[in-house]
């Protein structure tokens with residue numbers, strides 16, 4: 518068939534528009550004509566090659582050894598947490614466009630969706646932030662004692678705390694006290710399992726104590742988290758959804774109160790949304806990181822032990838209350854598996 522100017526225009530248009538479509542609309546577009554079908558196919562294959570849309574240091578591909586007909590899982594990618602209600606979380610994002618012609622996203626930017634979770638607290642004024650008093654430098658007031666030497670040993674034993682520099686500090690993003698603020702730097706892949714769905718795997722050796730990734734998603738009010746949890750529970754029971762709503766409680770220094778943090782990575786999140794549960798605590802430990810001047814802590818994953826290339830990354834979602842009805846089956850495969858997944862008490 519003779520190539521026409523109209524055909525070229527259609528393909529150019531499709532390269533710009535199709536990356537914005539969620540999978541059902543992409544499939545519908547592909548059914549309309551051969552030209553759109555070709556572009557839709559390349560959008561799908563680019564999506565499968567990098568869940569992070571070029572926003573992390575290394576591409577994070579989807580691998581499906583099960584042979585199911587779903588090459589990737591669809592969600593909007595954010596490197597950092599966003600507030601769900603104010604301003605409203607984004608509802609669309611291009612993914613899978615031609616990286617040369619359609620470079621809308623800038624991988625070097627700190628965040629795709631500006632993270633507005635900062636307060637007005639003071640920052641440090643260090644020339645060079647140092648975790649310990651060394652030479653001419655005093656210890657950076659934002660650093661926590663564990664900075665740079667995090668042991669990663671809390672697997673299954675609750676959540677550690679850490680502090681880092683924040684927006685009001687005089688240092689930049691390369692500061693040593695912003696270890697968890699530069700996105701994912703280890704190589705990862707997302708692998709499908711017939712029973713657990715997609716899971717996050719190491720694609721390199723990760724040493725014990727190394728930062729792996731933050732659990733980025735939408736920060737929710739408790740009321741909104743409860744509302745969503747009810748919907749998700751219904752959909753998850755029917756096997757129609759793998760929800761990724763995490764509730765973390767930070768015990769305040771008084772010991773009398775605790776701050777509840779709800780992060781939902783189901784629709785807007787980063788690769789951490791693929792970390793599956795393991796009853797034995799898995800190989801990741803959780804650390805609550807508070808940036809100077811920030812109102813809410815961020816939840817970060819560190820390697821709790823040395824992790825080899827190909828190993829699945831996992832942590833404990835909590836303890837399953839086996840007296841509760843309707844808990845989903847657990848397929849973690851650990852020797853202490855209790856057979857049911859923990860469910861958040863909302």
Ligand SMILES: C[S@@+](CC[C@H](N)C(=O)[O-])C[C@H]1O[C@@H](n2cnc3c(N)ncnc32)[C@H](O)[C@@H]1O
Pocket residue numbers: 590712713714715716753758759760761762790791792793794795845846847848849858
């Ligand atoms: C945070 S998501 C993890 C990613 C998820 N597997 C996916 O495909 O998107 C949590 C959901 O994954 C599934 N899951 C996680 N750990 C599991 C396990 N040990 N056994 C069975 N299903 C698991 C459950 O559906 C759970 O609600």
